[in-house]
Amino acid sequence: EKAHPDVFNIFLQILDDGRLTDNQGRTVNFKNTIIIMTSNLGTEIITEKLGVGGEITEGIRRTIFE
Structure with a gap:
């Protein structure tokens, strides 16, 4: 991007x-x-909303893929 x-x-x-x-x-x-291509898309969302213990919750996954 x-x-x-x-x-x-x-x-x-x-x-x-x-x-x-x-x-x-x-x-x-x-x-x-x-x-093979990679992206940093969604990195900001992940770092702002990491769950307890650094877990990526299902809610975070849904937000990223929307």
Whole structure:
């Protein structure tokens, strides 16, 4: 969510087409590639509302996934 728009365009090309073409016209095939992405989305909610003993309650889970 903080990445430069060009990064989003690169991922869009990889995820939509299964390949990436660079400025020189070279193509890399991503069809058999597993891409793992992470996010800090929900971190603020978790840290503000942690339950007793640092537990993530069901209510916190619901709030994050809404």
